[in-house]
Amino acid sequence: MSDVKEILKNNNFEFKKHLGQNFLTDTNLLKAIVADAGITKEDEVLEIGPGAGTLTCQLAKVAAKVVCYEIDQKLAPILEEQLSEFNNVEVIYKDILKEDDASIAKHFNGSFKVVANLPYYITTPIIFKFLEGEYDLKSLTIMVQKEVAERLVAKESTKDYGTITVSANIKADTKITRIVGRQMFNPQPNVDSAIINLTINNAKFEVKNQKVLASLIKSAFAMRRKTLYNNLKAVFNLNQDIIKQIMVTCKLNENIRGEALDLGQFVTLSNELAKYTN
Secondary structure, eight states, rough: OOHHHHHHHHHOOOOOOGGGGEEEHHHHHHHHHHTTTTOOOEEEEEOOOOSSSHHHHHHHHHEEEEEEOOOOOGHHHHHHHHHOOOOSEEEOSGGGSSSOHHHHHHSSSOEEEEEEEEGGGGGGHHHHHHHHOOOOEEEEEEEEEEHHHHHOOOOOOOOOHHHHHHHHHEEEEEEEEEOOOGGGGEESSSSSSEEEEEOOOSSSSSSSHHHHHHHHHHHHHHHTOOOHHHHHHHOOOOOOOHHHHHHTTTTTTTOOOOOGHHHHHHHHHHHHHTOOOO
16 A cells, blocks of 8 residues: 555545545554454455545455445546555445445345445435345444444433434444544544444344334434324324324333334334334
């Protein structure tokens, strides 16, 4: 791997704030991210936003294959120079959020892991895209804004507990692996970051209807000051008595708020609601 700052300077590269370009260059941190993701020579990896290729290089040294999606075509000569020594890396210059599941999955022989230093503005869309998509996905290990990481691991009845917390933790086991100070990035952002690992766990809960569950989670946090009962009435086209009976069946007080439900209660309530939903 060549000197990143020198390569950027030689290519007259200008950071684009609207793309959330904050690059990492510290080798020890880059290696730590790879270690946190548990990458081995058996793994195929999807990297989102390789930037100057610093993390890509560390991934390529360990993984069987690395597929990168980069939206900024002007990084092409930089990535070409950085990755010239590797024959197991493929860079695709497209917006991954506009790619369908099949187009992404076709680049892999089977299961794969996502590893990325994500631009802050696409963090939530990326998480939902891969947790809800049709992929044979093992895990996501991603650098995100520290506040987002804290929301992902939040417990019920706390201010950080919300839609993304429940949606992520029903499908994956989440943990913050390390906090990363803003000074580690070039250019330096205004906030600190964290590396979070989401290991897919399809056996964690048995969900009868994913669409009903998604609607339930969204409705539970839509108006946090309202009771869950009132939020359910506003979203689900069901008789009030049926909603009351469902809550009794699930052993939920009529005055409970959505933020007080744990993961298991969300799934149980979702499965009951599914019985009355076409």
